Amino acid sequence: MVTPEEVGACPVCGAEEFEEDKTLGETVCRNCGAIIEEDMVEEEGGPRAFTQEEKNKIERTGAPLTFTKHDRGISTQMGSGGALRNVSPSKRGQYYRIRKWNRRLSGSKPRNLRYALSEIKTLVDLMNLPRSVHEESARLYEKSWEDEALKGRKIEKIVAGIVFLVSRMQGVPRTLKEVADASGVDKREVGKNYRYIARKLDKQVMPARPEEFVSRFAEELELPGEVQARAKNIIEEVREKEILSGRSPEGVVASALYIASKIEGEDRPQKDIAETVGVTEVTIRKGYKDFVEALGLEEEMEEAS
Numbered sequence: 001m002v003t004p005e006e007v008g009a010c011p012v013c014g015a016e017e018f019e020e021d022k023t024l025g026e027t028v029c030r031n032c033g034a035i036i037e038e039d040m041v042e043e044e045g046g047p048r049a050f051t052q053e054e055k056n057k058i059e060r061t062g063a064p065l066t067f068t069k070h071d072r073g074i075s076t077q078m079g080s081g082g083a084l085r086n087v088s089p090s091k092r093g094q095y096y097r098i099r100k101w102n103r104r105l106s107g108s109k110p111r112n113l114r115y116a117l118s119e120i121k122t123l124v125d126l127m128n129l130p131r132s133v134h135e136e137s138a139r140l141y142e143k144s145w146e147d148e149a150l151k152g153r154k155i156e157k158i159v160a161g162i163v164f165l166v167s168r169m170q171g172v173p174r175t176l177k178e179v180a181d182a183s184g185v186d187k188r189e190v191g192k193n194y195r196y197i198a199r200k201l202d203k204q205v206m207p208a209r210p211e212e213f214v215s216r217f218a219e220e221l222e223l224p225g226e227v228q229a230r231a232k233n234i235i236e237e238v239r240e241k242e243i244l245s246g247r248s249p250e251g252v253v254a255s256a257l258y259i260a261s262k263i264e265g266e267d268r269p270q271k272d273i274a275e276t277v278g279v280t281e282v283t284i285r286k287g288y289k290d291f292v293e294a295l296g297l298e299e300e301m302e303e304a305s
Contacts, residue, residue, distance in 0.1 A: 126182040149200040160185040161193030173208040177278035210252040230260035255287025
């Protein structure tokens with residue numbers, strides 16, 4: 001119980017007995033029920049938790065705001081109606097009609113975002129990209145929509161271009177072919193929409209470096225660390241020779257991995273490397289020939305054969 005010395009007399013009835021309601025954060029007069037103080041801050045420490053389950057039980061905050069949900073994760077929606085089992089059919093029908101119109105009247109933006117964000121999530125999951133790429137892709141899509149940069153363009157193509165752009169920006173690049181295969185959008189359309197979004201949002205993105213792809217493709221080919229290191233050295237050396245101009249990162253990686261795997265005794269067929277990286281065997285053979293000649297690796301390649 002709160003003492004009169006702490007609060008004084010009730011301004012309504014003059015009583016001097018009060019009670020604290022810590023749940024509501026209020027001090028109430030016991031005589032007339034008038035609220036004397038409100039919005040009080042609880043100064044006592046909360047209960048301690050030692051396991052994740054205990055932490056979840058005592059957690060006082062909701063989920064963090066996120067761009068991956070069209071409403072940032074804070075709005076409410078009418079439920080699926082599971083609690084209407086004992087309601088009369090007429091009332092149940094009325095509920096479903098209200099729910100339907102609630103969705104229709106939510107506006108074009110939420111509908112557009114719901115579909116687009118679902119596509120982004122699917123694409124990010126298929127390519128095993130981190131949550132940071134998911135969050136930033138969702139943010140850029142919403143910004144593009146608000147800037148009216150998406151009019152007349154298909155959502156699937158824009159989503160593919162944005163995910164490709166963000167993966168590059170965050171240092172986890174994927175090739176155009178990988179994005180095209182995962183999204184079902186033509187590779188040229190992915191590149192076209194990527195450049196369009198980058199221009200509209202004024203995003204200056206440096207071209208992907210071949211080294212950024214080495215580890216991922218080497219792991220898919222089950223090549224050891226020695227081959228990965230050698231491939232990266234080969235790429236760095238041919239860059240110094242200034243013969244990378246005009247070559248795609250995928251072609252450079254495929255050729256470097258093929259040379260490195262032969263030198264390190266972990267030979268992989270050109271066909272396997274080409275299918276994994278997403279290039280043709282002709283591309284590997286051309287890069288292989290140019291790199292070996294430029295770096296003077298003929299003898300090492302003959303010994304490895």
